[in-house]
Ligand code: SF4
């Protein structure tokens with residue numbers, strides 16, 4: 304029997320799910336290997352019986368916490384899908400503010416109807432088996448992870464800088480163009496997607512496990528880049544990294 | 554073998570006629586004073602006065618990704634794959650010629666790397682002399698690579714209105730015959746060539762405070778504990794740029810990829826870098842070179858000591874790429890000078 308796959312979305316823009324539709328022929332090959340039983344964006348049927356849960360979005364309310372825990376109980380394999388799910392993503396920006404204040408700012412008089420908790424990545428609430436980083440997800444990596452999951456072997460997100468891939472693509476470094484880029488602190492795996500297309504790295508894949516603090520500060524000084532400017536850039540996707548200690552062991 | 558002349562007025566025709574016979578790659582401007590080897594169809598696309606390209610020509614000798622085998626699980630079969638492409642590489646500076654020679658030595662060592670050796674034989678190399686320093690990062694003189702030292706099929710040196718061309722191999726002769734644009738030179742041209750070389754011997758000075766022959770002894774056992782590596786530890790961000798751009802860094806990783814049928818797949822090798830966190834990590838999580846300083850130290854010893862002991866040759870070509878590319882501005886010349894100062898070395 305083919306493994307049954309269900310997609311779930313939490314706080315996110317659902318753009319990563321939409322990426323699936325851009326897979327072209329590979330999508331047909333994937334559909335040969337699995338049965339998609341729940342996928343709100345493309346089908347109306349849904350099933351509570353699944354093997355692989357692909358979770359998009361970050362966890363931002365108590366209700367989310369309960370719901371994602373239930374998914375973990377049912378699923379044999381949980382895949383965090385996209386930046387919001389794997390690192391908290393841009394929803395994490397609210398963690399910079401007092402939650403009550405920011406709620407009032409967003410919902411005005413309606414604020415009392417909403418509950419809110421600090422934004423968390425999925426693995427900060429439940430155990431996650433596979434991580435598909437990136438905003439939006441990078442199709443070749445999605446396929447790699449799905450193949451690993453279907454074979455029951457681990458997938459390691461590269462723990463080195465985007466620069467490694469960027470240089471292999473022989474891009475002119477943004478620093479040589481006088482532009483700051485988060486490549487040196489961001490995990491590779493996207494084949495330096497943004498830089499190949501003329502953009503900087505925004506850090507959407509999360510930070511490498513051992514970023515060089517001293518070295519980075521040194522570089523900022525050399526290029527006369529203000530620290531808070533870079534911290535803001537990093538926080539755009541990576542604010543929930545500060546909650547990392549709280550993540551569940553099991 | 555022999556010298557010939559190519560008029561500059563015929564250079565464009567030379568490249569376009571060559572491009573009709575064979576794929577030609579040459580240095581092309583990418584803006585921001587950056588260049589890369591890329592396919593060209595005419596001489597106009599080429600920048601003759603260029604500083605070392607972002608990636609050296611090693612990308613043609615050992616591609617970033619190279620398929621080694623294809624397998625089929627159900628049939629329990631494995632097939633060796635040899636991927637190569639015939640091509641002429643035009644405009645290789647003497648430092649990069651030395652880089653290719655280094656790779657040739659390593660991949661011919663036991664066990665021989667058949668994929669590399671077969672591919673290398675499909676590549677025709679046309680060298681191009683630097684009549685002057687490319688920029689302040691170069692250190693080709695101290696490693697003796699500022700003058701041609703073989704490793705090419707043809708070698709171009711720019712004179713006033715022509716190139717004097719050294720034809721070094723049968724493959725070089727073939728190009729001469731096929732393109733029919735080369736003419737005999739006079740003694741006058743050889744004199745001009747000699748004048749250029751004489752001038753170069755004046756301009757090119759050992760770029761560091763260490764003599765050529767003493768570089769290897771500078772990287773002694775005591776240097777292993779040097780403060781210099783502590784300084785680099787604080788500054789390096791482990792981006793891996795310096796190894797990617799180095800003409801003599803050849804480390805690779807091998808990965809198995811399975812296709813979506815979950816049955817067929819391939820084994821592929823791709824460039825790796827000793828500067829990254831996971832490079833020296835082994836099963837169980839032990840990491841043999843935990844710190845960025847240890848990894849930088851390894852890179853330098855890997856250029857100036859280990860190959861000098863094993864192959865009697867420095868594996869730094871002096872191209873200056875590692876310094877040029879480093880966003881932390883870690884400089885090869887400064888590192889060597891700092892070591893020399895620490896050891897109170899006198900030239
Ligand atoms: S452009 Fe960005 S990712 Fe690329 S090498 Fe430079 S800093 Fe690294």
Ligand code: SF4
Nearest residue numbers: 789790792793795879
């Ligand atoms: S290029 Fe510079 S910062 Fe990057 S790994 Fe090399 S020495 Fe370190």
Ligand code: SF4
Nearest residue numbers: 799869870872873875
């Ligand atoms: S160590 Fe630096 S200067 Fe030496 S060959 Fe490598 S990139 Fe060029």
Ligand code: SF4
Nearest residue numbers: 648683687691693872
């Ligand atoms: S390092 Fe020397 S040989 Fe290489 S490009 Fe510069 S001047 Fe030419």
